[in-house]
Amino acid sequence: MKTFVDQIGREVSIKSETPTIVSLVPSQTELLIDLGLEDQLEGVTKFCVHPEGLKQEKEIVGGTKKVHFDKIRALNPGIILCNKEENTKIMVEALEKEYPVHVSDITTLASALALIKQYGAIFQKEKEALVIINKIVQEQTDFKAFVQHVPYKNVLYFIWKNPWMIAGPSTFITTLLEENNFKNCYNGTERYPVVDLATSNNYQNVDLILLSSEPFPFNDAHKEELQQIFPTATILLVDGEYFSWYGSRLQYAFNYFRFLQESIKQSLKQL
Numbered sequence: 001m002k003t004f005v006d007q008i009g010r011e012v013s014i015k016s017e018t019p020t021i022v023s024l025v026p027s028q029t030e031l032l033i034d035l036g037l038e039d040q041l042e043g044v045t046k047f048c049v050h051p052e053g054l055k056q057e058k059e060i061v062g063g064t065k066k067v068h069f070d071k072i073r074a075l076n077p078g079i080i081l082c083n084k085e086e087n088t089k090i091m092v093e094a095l096e097k098e099y100p101v102h103v104s105d106i107t108t109l110a111s112a113l114a115l116i117k118q119y120g121a122i123f124q125k126e127k128e129a130l131v132i133i134n135k136i137v138q139e140q141t142d143f144k145a146f147v148q149h150v151p152y153k154n155v156l157y158f159i160w161k162n163p164w165m166i167a168g169p170s171t172f173i174t175t176l177l178e179e180n181n182f183k184n185c186y187n188g189t190e191r192y193p194v195v196d197l198a199t200s201n202n203y204q205n206v207d208l209i210l211l212s213s214e215p216f217p218f219n220d221a222h223k224e225e226l227q228q229i230f231p232t233a234t235i236l237l238v239d240g241e242y243f244s245w246y247g248s249r250l251q252y253a254f255n256y257f258r259f260l261q262e263s264i265k266q267s268l269k270q271l
Helices: 028-036 069-076 089-095 109-122 126-146 172-179 198-204 221-228 246-267
Strands: 002-005 011-014 021-023 041-044 081-083 100-105 153-161 183-185 209-210 234-238
Touching: 002 183, 011 109, 021 100, 021 126, 021 153, 028 041, 028 081, 028 109, 028 246, 069 089, 081 089, 100 109, 109 126, 109 172, 109 246, 126 172, 126 234, 153 172, 172 183, 172 246, 209 221, 221 234, 234 246
Parallel strands: 021 041, 021 081, 081 100, 153 183, 153 209, 209 234
Antiparallel strands: 002 011
């Protein structure tokens, strides 16, 4: 039996050297595949869309907030992988009564890299994990050199509508905004605050508004709506997976951020 301490300080013990896995977090599911663990992965959520076609091959046990316990029991997994933010405390407490449950807690790049390293240790994929970690670190280093002369921009990153919600402090999204030389305009303490657009004067210093593709699918109509409220801001639709998915997707995030920086530059030229 092996025992590990997860990212919220809980001891997790697994009996098998090659435990079967249920993953309840899409970005962690993608990481498992890239670590070469597809054969051990048996259950996923309906939101585990990467890699394409995976959901047709694995048992879908529910979503990230609500699962079908009967489907999980039928799989009898050796370990269940969760996340503090994406899954609920009630769900974790119920699952851990029957199975080993590992909970990640990702708000920084360091914590994301630590998770990759720990998965490598748990599932005996240390070499594969190191390859991914080294690629992410190199991409981050190269991007830092690329972006160092880019002027800081005051940003709002919208994640939801009805009500309008943005990413706040102590979130992985804000960590990646900061990697781009973006300063989050929100100066409160809520991690995902509701924004009252009727009092948008509180955000008149915003230079850039980013509308994420997930969890709410923003489109051009929402851009136009917000442009009326923030007439001087540049507003762009962005791929939310590169701002909120940790794990192996980070290998490609910084290349996307280069593209985004070029898009911002082009938008400013057109003003």
